Amino acid sequence: MIETSSTRISKRFLRVWQRNLKVYKKSWKISFIPPFLEPLFYLIAFGVGMSGLVGEIHHQGSQISYVSFIAPALIGVSIMYNSFFETTYASFVRMYYQKTFDAMLATPLSLEEVITGEIVWGATKSLIAAAIMMVVISFFGFIRFPEGLLLLPLAILGGIAFGSIGMFFSGIVANIEMFNLPVFLFITPMFLFSGTFFPLENLPHWAQQAAFLFPLTHLTSLARAFSYGQIHLSLLWEIGYLLLFSIIFFPLAILKMRQRLIK
């Protein structure tokens, strides 16, 4: 072949993104509810229920309340969930059951554009969720502005990273039930052990090392820094890790989908 994968991506991928947006708009009122209520539930449960038990948390040299510790992490988790579940279950349904990708591939769209459109859509859902949660959490005063606005580009970066790995799994699973494996072996451990609900320092040393491989660790850490307005150069390493993760899994997702769909 004369062409490479990258030359098959034009901005026509936005047509795929637009298709998903159109479907989303049909039920946006319902889609808006989870990112609106979820942080409320967590903040109430942990703020009212757990704070008394936990007290204050030692974070980067200062004492902060437990609720303000977990609030940015909730945004990080939501960024992960929204793109990952979009490019796994939702994309898989479109690809496998609805044959939406097959129909698209009979038009001037390339496979690369279809997959890119899906991943970028996943990141868009992360962005929407993060934005709604930011508004809710801001009312409790846990986000400092204008630094907090950096959470929005962070949602896109995190969305691309988790959307890419989600699409990679969509390219390799035999059936939709098999998504349980990456969810329980990858997503759930990250949800619990990425410095989300307790500081990483509470873990044994080896577990801390392992946690640094989790993209959510870095996403959470960045979400905290942006929420508290603690911007410093070392954050570049964490951004770099998320970028690296995307640069690896984005082409891998395209490769696996190509092997799966193009026969």
Next chain:
Amino acid sequence: MKSERGSGTQTHFSGQHIVKAENLLKKFDGFVAVNRISFQVETGKCFGILGPNGAGKTTTIRMVYGFSPMSGGSLKVFDLDISRDWRRIKSRIGVCQQENSLDPDLTVFQNLEVFARYFNIPNKEARKKAKELLDFIALDHRLNAPVTELSGGMMRRLVLARSLINHPDLLILDEPTTGLDPQSRHQIWEKLEALREQGISILLTTHYMEEASRLCDRLIIIDHGLILVEGKPEELIQQHVGKHVIEIAGPTQELRSFIQSTQFPYEDLGHRLIVYCEKSGDLYQRITRDFCKEGCLMRMATLEDVFLKLTGRELRE
């Protein structure tokens, strides 16, 4: 994003052959699905690819519309090379795939609207075209229905309308009427005939011989990835079967010997004899007079006779 198919500026392909396939080869893990076949589709005509299940029909047309990469050979559509100019080619063809790929998340109208965007057709033009097409397929009264509420026939008509959204020069149909009731099937045929009148070139696969006889100007019958015959439907019938067919149910031994002695080509299926003949009036009269009063039937030869004669009668599953 420049529209590659503006409504007013389209130029129809004027070459003699809209599709040229030479030594087209497709292998899947060592299994040869399409074995170096060559064929050409004349511009403005309807060309059929017939064959039993697994013969390589779908694989062949998937290569033509750029879905499957070829393993060998050359393939030109609109005189363009499919492996290099795939995007230009795909923007000028319409495809009806075998499996229903309508978007169940969208309504009838939105299906056309969203599909038009994949071709970079401007919204206003897309909506106008969508209305025209829904009118053409008699679905204009179901504009806002979710596609999941449509009947099988309606869905297939909508798939047809969707494949016409970009004013294609070439329409590719993979078993367009499989699974439809006779009414729906005839409706699709009428629509396809109307399209052919408009000068659109059609490439279709089917295993309904009636469909092929009615729609195709030329056709090939393929099996095991190879072309068995090529020609016009009536020529093929004439060449391979003759004019008439006499079918005899439950033939006696005497009748068998008689048929043998007449030198007419025939097939013996055990419980049934099938005799192919050019002028059959006398033979039929003799059979019904001397051998059997019932269970003997004379009819015109059809493409189905050709098909079964060439591809055999054993089941393909």
